[in-house]
Amino acid sequence: MKLTKAQREQVRQKYDGHCAYCGCQLPERWHADHFEPCIRDLKRVEAPNGSVRLATTTPLRPERDVIENMMPACPPCNISKASMSLESWRGWLAGHINSLNSYHPIYRLAKQYSLITETGAPVVFHFERVDGAKGA
Numbered sequence: 030m031k032l033t034k035a036q037r038e039q040v041r042q043k044y045d046g047h048c049a050y051c052g053c054q055l056p057e058r059w060h061a062d063h064f065e066p067c068i069r070d071l072k073r074v075e076a077p078n079g080s081v082r083l084a085t086t087t088p089l090r091p092e093r094d095v096i097e098n099m100m101p102a103c104p105p106c107n108i109s110k111a112s113m114s115l116e117s118w119r120g121w122l123a124g125h126i127n128s129l130n131s132y133h134p135i136y137r138l139a140k141q142y143s144l145i146t147e148t149g150a151p152v153v154f155h156f157e158r159v160d161g162a163k164g165a
């Protein structure tokens with residue numbers, strides 16, 4: 030759905046102007062994320078001049094394309110979450126430590142020199158801390 034200006038502002042204010050996931054202050058170009066993924070089909074649309082673009086069709090889960098399912102997200106979080114469910118994404122994020130240890134010698138070296146400490150902390154999203162504090 031295309032949000033109106035007022036609806037967009039409503040989503041932006043859900044967590045006081047912060048990203049619902051990492052908690053950063055939302056940048057000017059923030060994204061309205063579908064909390065429960067709302068996967069769309071892409072179809073090829075050919076223009077009279079022969080150029081082709083991909084256009085989204087009707088959402089496959091139209092009941093999820095509602096403002097109640099929208100979360101304010103910074104672009105890195107929104108792009109990382111993509112169309113994953115929250116729990117899949119949580120696991121994906123936690124796995125970044127393994128990727129860093131496997132593929133990034135600079136990371137391993139920085140860790141070796143105690144510049145980085147792995148905490149083993151669970152991935153907790155900003156909205157979970159905020160909603161938990163409210164007793165929700």
Ligand SMILES: [Zn+2]
Nearest residue numbers: 048051103106
């Ligand atoms: Zn974020």
